[in-house]
Amino acid sequence: MDQRYPEKNCAITGIGQSEVSRGATKSALELTVDAALEAIADAGLSRADIDGIATWPGASDVTTGFSPVGIPSLQDALRLKLGWYCGGGEMPGQYGAVFEAIGAIAANLCNNVLIFRTVYEATARKASFANSLLRAGTRAQGMFSWYAPYYNYAAAMQQALFFNRYVHESGIKPEQQAQIAINQRRNASLNPKAIYRTPITLDDYFNGRIIATPLRIFDCDLPCDGATAIIVSRMDIARDLPNPPIRIEAVGTNMHYRNEWTQLDALATQAQPAVAEMMWSRTDLKPKDVRLAQLYDGFSFHTINWLENFGFCKRFEAGDFIADGKRIALEGELPLNTSGGALSAGRLHAYGAVHEACTQMWSRAGERQVAGEPDVCATSTAGGPLAGAMLLVRD
Amino acid sequence: MRLHDLTRAMINGSTTGPAPGVDRDMSNAMPPRALPLLDNDNTAYWTGGANAELLIHRCSDCGYYVHPPVNFCPDCEGRKVAPHPVSGKGTVETFTVVHQQWVPGLKVPYVLALVTIAEQDGVRLAGNIVNCEPEEVSFGMPVKVLFEQNEDVWVPLFEPDPDAGAA
Numbered sequence: 047m048d049q050r051y052p053e054k055n056c057a058i059t060g061i062g063q064s065e066v067s068r069g070a071t072k073s074a075l076e077l078t079v080d081a082a083l084e085a086i087a088d089a090g091l092s093r094a095d096i097d098g099i100a101t102w103p104g105a106s107d108v109t110t111g112f113s114p115v116g117i118p119s120l121q122d123a124l125r126l127k128l129g130w131y132c133g134g135g136e137m138p139g140q141y142g143a144v145f146e147a148i149g150a151i152a153a154n155l156c157n158n159v160l161i162f163r164t165v166y167e168a169t170a171r172k173a174s175f176a177n178s179l180l181r182a183g184t185r186a187q188g189m190f191s192w193y194a195p196y197y198n199y200a201a202a203m204q205q206a207l208f209f210n211r212y213v214h215e216s217g218i219k220p221e222q223q224a225q226i227a228i229n230q231r232r233n234a235s236l237n238p239k240a241i242y243r244t245p246i247t248l249d250d251y252f253n254g255r256i257i258a259t260p261l262r263i264f265d266c267d268l269p270c271d272g273a274t275a276i277i278v279s280r281m282d283i284a285r286d287l288p289n290p291p292i293r294i295e296a297v298g299t300n301m302h303y304r305n306e307w308t309q310l311d312a313l314a315t316q317a318q319p320a321v322a323e324m325m326w327s328r329t330d331l332k333p334k335d336v337r338l339a340q341l342y343d344g345f346s347f348h349t350i351n352w353l354e355n356f357g358f359c360k361r362f363e364a365g366d367f368i369a370d371g372k373r374i375a376l377e378g379e380l381p382l383n384t385s386g387g388a389l390s391a392g393r394l395h396a397y398g399a400v401h402e403a404c405t406q407m408w409s410r411a412g413e414r415q416v417a418g419e420p421d422v423c424a425t426s427t428a429g430g431p432l433a434g435a436m437l438l439v440r441d
Numbered sequence: 442m443r444l445h446d447l448t449r450a451m452i453n454g455s456t457t458g459p460a461p462g463v464d465r466d467m468s469n470a471m472p473p474r475a476l477p478l479l480d481n482d483n484t485a486y487w488t489g490g491a492n493a494e495l496l497i498h499r500c501s502d503c504g505y506y507v508h509p510p511v512n513f514c515p516d517c518e519g520r521k522v523a524p525h526p527v528s529g530k531g532t533v534e535t536f537t538v539v540h541q542q543w544v545p546g547l548k549v550p551y552v553l554a555l556v557t558i559a560e561q562d563g564v565r566l567a568g569n570i571v572n573c574e575p576e577e578v579s580f581g582m583p584v585k586v587l588f589e590q591n592e593d594v595w596v597p598l599f600e601p602d603p604d605a606g607a608a
């Protein structure tokens with residue numbers, strides 16, 4: 047192994063996912079336990095083998111369901127003995143937890159790291175409006191205070207500012223944009239765990255209401271209740287476990303841009319080009335080697351941005367690349383967000399994407415299985431100034 | 442704002458539906474604006490409107506505008522950065538026309554924009570574009586500031602700048 051790139055000495059060895067729903071019957075902690083136990087068993091390990099935990103963004107005291115479960119609760123529920131743990135929000139997107147685990151394994155602090163992400167947003171929204179910028183009796187502080195007075199109720203509006211600039215600069219057509227949502231709904235129709243499984247047409251897409259230009263309702267992800275877990279193991283251990291190791295071939299973690307939401311250097315592309323460039327600098331593989339893409343899809347435009355930033359097509363040419371959707375379909379040259387993603391399967395917040403990447407690379411995807419035993423997957427997290435990227439390769 | 446609010450807003454997806462805690466106001470008034478907590482760095486920006494001034498922090502050594510404000514110039518490393526009145530003119534860098542009625546009483550559609558100030562490329566101010574129809578807003582459109590007092594905050598807003606001619 048090239049010692050400069052310790053990620054190559056780490057592999058995903060097991061995955062787990064709780065039930066995913068628009069209203070769980072179980073607590074958020076139990077969903078997390080379900081996902082964790084499934085992942086540990088899938089890896090061929092036992093609780094005693096897990097000596098690290100990482101998560102993003104850690105537990106918060108929220109009523110929004112954004113991150114109800116943190117490491118202390120899970121460690122106690124499973125009575126794990128940990129050599130190392132790390133949970134926090136100021137990382138290169140949701141995959142920051144994976145990047146932290148790579149460092150911890152390289153530092154010989156642990157061998158098998160349980161990484162999880164739990165959301166409970168469907169249940170939470172039945173009780174309260176998840177509004178980060180307008181809280182009765184309080185005043186906004188920090189970066190988002192610059193937006194606060196402007197009836198800015200949701201991320202859809204903040205990010206629509208970026209997406210509309212992208213539309214202006216790229217000239218992407220609405221019917222091309224629509225193919226992201228249409229393709230993912232079709233994939234979801236083949237995924238028994240997806241929340242919305244009825245395929246949609248172009249007419250359905252355009253009949254969806256406008257949230258904030260250029261976003262329509264089908265461009266927005268789908269709050270849900272669910273937990274996902276993966277096990278990342280040191281490669282020598284991974285080689286002795288039942289699943290073919292899915293090696294972390296390269297990561298992109300940098301922050302070269304102004305990390306301020308109103309002052310982004312690259313409005314139209316968001317803070318992702320440099321992250322993808324860093325990832326490609328750590329591998330001999332090229333975009334043409336990628337067989338599968340699980341790209342962040344909080345909104346459809348994140349996925350469109352990532353198609354360009356990873357170099358699957360040229361800058362501002364994603365519209366023509368997507369075209370009528372055939373290229374990004376399950377049968378196409380770059381199957382994209384094959385579970386239905388956050389738009390249709392549920393907003394599991396990037397960990398749904400890495401779970402699906404492994405499901406496909408272990409040929410467990412049933413009706414939606416991509417042909418040819420795909421062995422290289424590009425995956426990414428987050429939009430706005432935040433970004434993280436990984437290239438996964440099945441050994 | 443607490444961390445979970447930040448991260449939630451940063452990586453959010455769709456958020457729909459009315460706010461259970463908000464009164465169903467049947468008048469035509471818009472809902473109250475959320476206001477910033479004033480501190481040493483941002484008070485000039487949010488209160489300059491009391492004197493009809495848009496105040497942006499500027500380096501006394503090299504003239505670089507520093508926004509969001511802090512007493513450090515990233516251009517020359519100067520430590521004499523102070524509020525400075527600017528023209529209040531700028532151009533629409535990007536915008537979105539909001540159609541979702543997030544809370545009862547919210548009049549839609551309305552425009553959220555980022556405006557680049559005339560004095561320096563890359564200094565962007567969030568604001569609503571008012572005194573024109575949403576469909577009249579365009580990329581690069583010249584605008585000028587106006588202020589709306591809410592409690593102790595003079596919220597900068599923008600409207601079309603007739604002096605700049607057609608965009």
Ligand SMILES: [Zn+2]
Pocket residue numbers: 500501502503504505514515516517518519
């Ligand atoms: Zn200076």
